[in-house]
Amino acid sequence: MAQATGVRRETSARGYEGHLLEVEDLHVEFRTPYGVVNAVNGISYTLDPRETLAILGESGSGKSVSAQAIMGIIDSPPGFITRGTIRYKGRDLLKLPESERRTIRGREISMIFQDALTALNPVFTVGFQIGEMFRVHRGLGKAESKQKAIELMDHVRIPSARERVNDYPHQFSGGMRQRVMIAMALSLDPDILIADEPTTALDVTVQAQIMELLHVLQAETGMGLILITHDLGVVADVSDRLAVMYAGKIVETGNVYDIYGNPAHPYTEGLMSSIPRIDQKGEELNPIKGAPPNLMRIPTGCPFHPRCPYARQRCVDEVPPLYEVAAERRSACHYWEEVLSPKEPISG
Ligand code: SF4
Numbered sequence: 001m002a003q004a005t006g007v008r009r010e011t012s013a014r015g016y017e018g019h020l021l022e023v024e025d026l027h028v029e030f031r032t033p034y035g036v037v038n039a040v041n042g043i044s045y046t047l048d049p050r051e052t053l054a055i056l057g058e059s060g061s062g063k064s065v066s067a068q069a070i071m072g073i074i075d076s077p078p079g080f081i082t083r084g085t086i087r088y089k090g091r092d093l094l095k096l097p098e099s100e101r102r103t104i105r106g107r108e109i110s111m112i113f114q115d116a117l118t119a120l121n122p123v124f125t126v127g128f129q130i131g132e133m134f135r136v137h138r139g140l141g142k143a144e145s146k147q148k149a150i151e152l153m154d155h156v157r158i159p160s161a162r163e164r165v166n167d168y169p170h171q172f173s174g175g176m177r178q179r180v181m182i183a184m185a186l187s188l189d190p191d192i193l194i195a196d197e198p199t200t201a202l203d204v205t206v207q208a209q210i211m212e213l214l215h216v217l218q219a220e221t222g223m224g225l226i227l228i229t230h231d232l233g234v235v236a237d238v239s240d241r242l243a244v245m246y247a248g249k250i251v252e253t254g255n256v257y258d259i260y261g262n263p264a265h266p267y268t269e270g271l272m273s274s275i276p277r278i279d280q281k282g283e284e285l286n287p288i289k290g291a292p293p294n295l296m297r298i299p300t301g302c303p304f305h306p307r308c309p310y311a312r313q314r315c316v317d318e319v320p321p322l323y324e325v326a327a328e329r330r331s332a333c334h335y336w337e338e339v340l341s342p343k344e345p346i347s348g
Pocket of ligand 1: 265333
């Protein structure tokens with residue numbers, strides 16, 4: 001990446017010792033005319049250099065809002081961070097003046113969004129839009145910025161970058177547009193890249209290509225990567241750790257393969273049984289019953305209890321803490337041992 005952009009910062013993630021990011025007890029709410037939406041309800045996690053953390057959950061689980069809180073792009077009002085800390089390289093972002101946050105945003109912590117077509121400006125060429133990062137943030141001239149844009153397009157594997165640098169977003173396929181977004185996000189050599197459902201609008205083959213590209217670029221730059229998704233199938237191969245969110249809380253966290261192999265929370269188990277698996281050919285998918293809760297009226301006790309096949313009275317009465325299930329593995333379920341216990345062997 002250093003050769004591609006030529007803008008590696010001396011303080012970049014490579015070689016940084018300690019957590020790049022520490023989110024602790026983060027709470028976010030939206031005050032609407034209809035009531036308070038409790039979108040994020042006390043989440044904590046860390047991210048290290050070269051690490052990929054996947055945050056998994058249905059829509060409305062709070063995964064995107066927590067990322068927006070890190071970026072400092074929650075509209076306020078109606079959104080408010082009511083509690084918690086977000087430390088980036090030891091500094092609490094929530095205590096920094098907006099001018100300092102602006103310097104960090106985009107340069108040191110960058111984000112790519114789901115819909116590249118909406119995020120890109122249709123009236124400017126992709127080369128101009130990538131080059132703008134260098135003009136605005138690095139003070140490079142027009143020709144130099146264009147050259148950097150070509151190098152970055154090349155780096156994110158856009159074929160014939162030199163010929164395509166003057167094309168407009170609508171002349172690119174969905175996958176190529178997402179590569180343009182990745183190029184823009186990486187242009188300033190961020191320490192942390194947050195990818196919010198980066199492949200949702202793409203077909204499966206292109207999804208895999210984009211994930212592989214992010215994985216390769218991360219290995220080259222040493223950045224920490226947060227992948228936000230509702231689809232574990234897409235991120236399992238490229239993630240180190242997984243945090244599963246439900247009703248604004250992390251309900252299970254651990255190594256991605258441990259969780260994939262044997263979930264310790266009924267919600268994760270439900271998510272797993274609702275996706276097709278190659279080792280369960282011919283078996284019926286088993287979606288989770290019911291719908292996610294209304295975040296203005298989160299159920300008492302464990303918020304998953306109205307949908308949980310393991311639920312009993314204790315679940316209605318007592319909020320489950322994040323129990324330590326194994327080293328580096330936690331589950332917010334009173335009955336995690338039962339959930340983890342061996343199930344009927346898969347037939348066939
Ligand atoms: Fe289900 Fe109870 Fe565990 Fe919640 S605490 S996930 S309701 S068994």
